[in-house]
Amino acid sequence: MKVTDHIAQAKDTLISFEVLPPLKGKGIEALYKHLDPLMEFKPSFINVTYHRSEHVFKKRADGTFEKVVIRKRPGTESICAAIMNKYNVDTVPHLICGGFSINDTEDALINLRYLGIDNVLVLRGDAAKNETTFEPEPGGHKYASDLLKQVANLNAGIYLEDELKGTHKTEFCIGVAGYPEKHFEAPNMDADLQYLKAKVDAGADYIITQMFFDNAKFYAFVDACRAIGITVPIIPGLKPIYSKKQLTILPKTFHIDLPADLANEVLRCKTDEEVERIGQKWLLEQSKDLKKRGVPVLHYYTLGKPHVIANVVKEL
Numbered sequence: 387m388k389v390t391d392h393i394a395q396a397k398d399t400l401i402s403f404e405v406l407p408p409l410k411g412k413g414i415e416a417l418y419k420h421l422d423p424l425m426e427f428k429p430s431f432i433n434v435t436y437h438r439s440e441h442v443f444k445k446r447a448d449g450t451f452e453k454v455v456i457r458k459r460p461g462t463e464s465i466c467a468a469i470m471n472k473y474n475v476d477t478v479p480h481l482i483c484g485g486f487s488i489n490d491t492e493d494a495l496i497n498l499r500y501l502g503i504d505n506v507l508v509l510r511g512d513a514a515k516n517e518t519t520f521e522p523e524p525g526g527h528k529y530a531s532d533l534l535k536q537v538a539n540l541n542a543g544i545y546l547e548d549e550l551k552g553t554h555k556t557e558f559c560i561g562v563a564g565y566p567e568k569h570f571e572a573p574n575m576d577a578d579l580q581y582l583k584a585k586v587d588a589g590a591d592y593i594i595t596q597m598f599f600d601n602a603k604f605y606a607f608v609d610a611c612r613a614i615g616i617t618v619p620i621i622p623g624l625k626p627i628y629s630k631k632q633l634t635i636l637p638k639t640f641h642i643d644l645p646a647d648l649a650n651e652v653l654r655c656k657t658d659e660e661v662e663r664i665g666q667k668w669l670l671e672q673s674k675d676l677k678k679r680g681v682p683v684l685h686y687y688t689l690g691k692p693h694v695i696a697n698v699v700k701e702l
């Protein structure tokens with residue numbers, strides 16, 4: 387079922403989760419162990435992130451280096467199918483521009499349809515680890531809006547080979563990313579919002595946001611979206627703080643601010659167990675407030691700490 391159908395049929399705020407494919411070599415059981423305690427909350431859908439290949443340099447015995455391609459977390463599409471099969475829940479694979487030619491993208495979308503997947507979250511992806519700026523694959527897409535147009539085309543039965551006749555129209559429900567604190571490459575918030583509107587105008591069905599720790603920023607973002615005519619559902623993305631290291635890692639990686647109240651409380655903690663308690667309390671307050679304001683879905687990034695998310699959702 388489509389994310390937008392879940393939202394349309396809901397009587398209350400829904401719950402959804404986001405997981406990463408297991409690290410190569412770990413097996414899918416590690417992911418099931420992560421998800422098992424979360425399934426009692428009946429998530430409407432589960433997102434599975436996409437991780438592109440990286441180039442790394444391996445030292446040879448003679449001291450020279452060899453450039454090798456590694457993929458740490460393969461299998462997004464098949465993991466979505468496996469989760470659907472095991473838990474009977476809808477899944478949302480993330481699909482990125484990086485590393486994909488338009489032909490690779492079309493093949494991936496065809497496979498997703500064969501697997502019975504109704505949703506995709508279309509993203510550009512970040513720069514590859516060895517590059518400073520995002521470079522599209524030769525013959526690939528530069529922006530999420532370009533990838534989105536390809537998905538919308540397939541929904542209209544338009545494939546890359548235009549001589550195909552009587553084509554099957556896919557029916558993907560398409561999500562896109564939004565940034566309450568601005569995407570770090572955008573020159574300003576207004577420009578970022580206009581590009582977000584372009585994604586919606588090109589066919590995005592809903593927006594899911596980058597994590598934030600200050601709900602006021604999310605509400606201001608929603609107001610700004612509505613003011614420029616974006617009417618699709620906007621789903622807040624939420625993550626708990628559970629270690630002191632995150633005070634620097636989260637702003638550096640995700641280009642977000644941590645409110646002074648939260649950062650100061652975390653700084654006063656003596657152990658990471660204390661930080662986890664503070665983080666859980668903060669996430670619960672954020673979630674309660676968002677629910678009270680009637681957000682369609684609370685979307686939790688569950689990486690590493692499913693029990694914290696479980697404790698929060700239980701309290702809701």
Ligand code: FAD
Pocket residue numbers: 434435436437438480481482508509510511512513528529530531563564569570571572577578581594595596597623
């Ligand atoms: P875009 O919408 O293409 O925007 C990228 C930048 O370009 C922005 O600054 C935007 O303002 C600007 N821009 C857009 N269109 C134009 C245009 N036409 N001309 C000029 N500038 C333009 N990454 C992964 O690799 N795998 C994942 O699974 C993944 N999941 C994510 C899930 C969520 C909910 C979020 C919020 C992010 C996720 N990311 C993931 C990270 C994402 O790929 C990065 O944030 C990436 O840098 C931007 O992706 P985007 O889809 O927002 O890009």
